[in-house]
Amino acid sequence: xxxxxxxxxxxxxxxxxxxxxxxxxxxxxxxxxxxxxxxxxxxxxxxxxxxxxxxxxxxxxxxxxxxxxxxxxxxxxxxxxxxxxxxxxxxxxxxxxxxxxxxxxxxxxxxxx
Amino acid sequence: xxxxxxxxxxxxxxxxxxxxxxxxxxxxxxxxxxxxxxxxxxxxxxxxxxxxxxxxxxxxxxxxxxxxxxxxxxxxxxxxxxxxxxxxxxxxxxxxxxxxxxxxxxxxxxxxx
Numbered sequence: 012x013x014x015x016x017x018x019x020x021x022x023x024x025x026x027x028x029x030x031x032x033x034x035x036x037x038x039x040x041x042x043x044x045x046x047x048x049x050x051x052x053x054x055x056x057x058x059x060x061x062x063x064x065x066x067x068x069x070x071x072x073x074x075x076x077x078x079x080x081x082x083x084x085x086x087x088x089x090x091x092x093x094x095x096x097x098x099x100x101x102x103x104x105x106x107x108x109x110x111x112x113x114x115x116x117x118x119x120x121x122x123x124x
Numbered sequence: 125x126x127x128x129x130x131x132x133x134x135x136x137x138x139x140x141x142x143x144x145x146x147x148x149x150x151x152x153x154x155x156x157x158x159x160x161x162x163x164x165x166x167x168x169x170x171x172x173x174x175x176x177x178x179x180x181x182x183x184x185x186x187x188x189x190x191x192x193x194x195x196x197x198x199x200x201x202x203x204x205x206x207x208x209x210x211x212x213x214x215x216x217x218x219x220x221x222x223x224x225x226x227x228x229x230x231x232x233x234x235x236x237x
Contacts, residue, residue: 044225053128053214053228054167099167101226112226114159116166 147215
């Protein structure tokens with residue numbers, strides 16, 4: 012059983028469209044992070060959310076942590092070709108080691124020109 | 125120079141051979157991790173170390189061993205490589221606070237033939 016379920020698994024859109032990807036679990040997390048991974052490279056941290064209901068914005072990206080700290084979403088406004096990549100969520104279980112993250116399988120986003 | 129450096133970037137080896145993947149970091153982080161990434165399976169934790177004297181097994185440690193030679197160096201060994209160890213391997217580091225997330229290396233693509 013996957014602790015963190017990401018959906019959709021694949022997403023292909025046109026430049027300028029909006030999109031939302033999801034990260035869901037039945038477990039409670041003390042913090043949750045989003046990473047973007049480009050081909051041939053390691054994941055790069057985008058944001059960390061720690062408070063239930065928290066919303067963070069990074070330019071055209073909006074991240075939300077669910078009130079119960081079991082889920083998160085990433086919304087991209089007016090997607091650009093440079094947003095193409097694998098988006099991974101990762102969480103530290105509440106009550107567990109904060110420094111050992113569990114990763115979802117990722118959403119592979121392709122933004123077409 | 126990159127914060128987390130992995131060598132080699134690519135390696136092809138034969139079944140039964142012993143191989144070592146190396147990781148060094150300039151972040152000054154105490155915690156270091158080895159993950160493997162497979163299509164459809166995501167990132168899975170092999171081993172992690174919270175300091176030089178503290179090494180722990182992850183979810184898929186069988187067939188692997190590690191050595192933390194110094195705070196900045198963490199190597200992963202495959203004692204007798206087998207084809208299903210063909211994967212992308214990542215080293216990552218983190219500090220004591222969860223806020224800053226993991227810093228990943230660029231990965232080693234290992235093929236066992």
